Ligand code: GDP
């Protein structure tokens with residue numbers, strides 16, 4: 001679960017990471033009030049769960065509280081679009097923070113390195129701009145340190161890391177201590193990622209997290225009840241939010257072939273087969289074991305919420321999930337939703353025969369194998 005910048009900074013502050021003072025506002029009137037109370041030079045930042053807000057026009061600096069109201073009035077309700085998030089997100093709140101005088105910008109992050117199965121610290125003297133570009137064109141400009149999840153990093157490792165990143169010597173000790181705190185925050189809050197970009201070096205010779213992105217492992221949210229509240233609202237995609245509400249494992253993938261299967265592995269295979277057949281999967285959706293007709297119907301409804309979907313592939317290997325229950329669910333969904341897109345169903349295993357019989361009178365195209373289903377749906381969706 002992604003946390004907003006202000007939530008991320010609250011978390012980091014509890015671990016002693018320096019962050020600028022700031023407060024959240026939900027309207028222009030509230031923003032004006034907050035800005036007046038804070039006074040001085042300010043920065044106003046859209047609180048949306050995406051990167052690249054600066055370039056998208058969601059961050060603005062102010063010499064005084066004057067002008068804050070107008071900017072926020074324009075910003076709230078607006079859809080911000082960035083390279084990282086082409087669909088964009090609507091701004092509902094802003095962070096008003098004291099403006100810091102930045103002399104240099106660094107990049108620092110802790111994330112899970114799946115290859116090494118350990119947390120990884122990444123540190124670069126080239127912060128502020130898109131780190132993906134630095135990683136692609138100058139990978140040597142990012143210093144890395146694998147962290148033992150039981151102990152956290154040792155001080156000598158941190159000193160060596162900071163040295164490898166070629167940071168100015170005057171920054172070294174503050175950076176080492178900041179990273180140590182980040183690692184503690186990362187491990188104790190079951191984070192998947194903490195990213196500080198920019199980690200700012202101020203004219204007053206202080207290191208401070210000018211931006212912060214934290215993502216918590218969804219499977220650990222039961223240990224962090226305070227974040228869990230309103231967690232579905234914090235899911236950026238509206239269909240994923242609806243799926244989470246209904247307890248359905250759905251991930252939007254951006255293509256146009258909707259996919260329903262039972263079992264995560266079978267669904268992953270279906271995605272691969274659709275891709276191999278020249279199609280682009282719209283989603284991952286696992287109906288789960290023993291799904292009844294009403295759940296299958298709910299899954300079809302979810303997939304149809306995505307207006308890009310041009311075809312639907314259903315891939316069921318019956319075990320506890322019964323083929324005829326799936327067929328009933330599909331037919332129900334078809335009747336109530338007036339589905340107009342082509343649908344191909346491959347049903348195998350328990351109840352397959354009865355299921356296919358049920359579907360035989362409908363426009364749903366049967367397929368004998370998963371490969372055949374993928375090839376057919378890609379072809380039909382194109383037609
Ligand atoms: P992002 O674009 O979504 O990553 O949002 P950031 O919080 O990183 O803000 C974008 C840029 O605004 C940063 O790279 C900074 O250069 C600038 N910025 C943000 N806060 C401040 C601040 O307090 N003072 C100054 N001078 N610049 C800031």
Ligand code: MN
Pocket residue numbers: 197198211
């Ligand atoms: Mn940033």
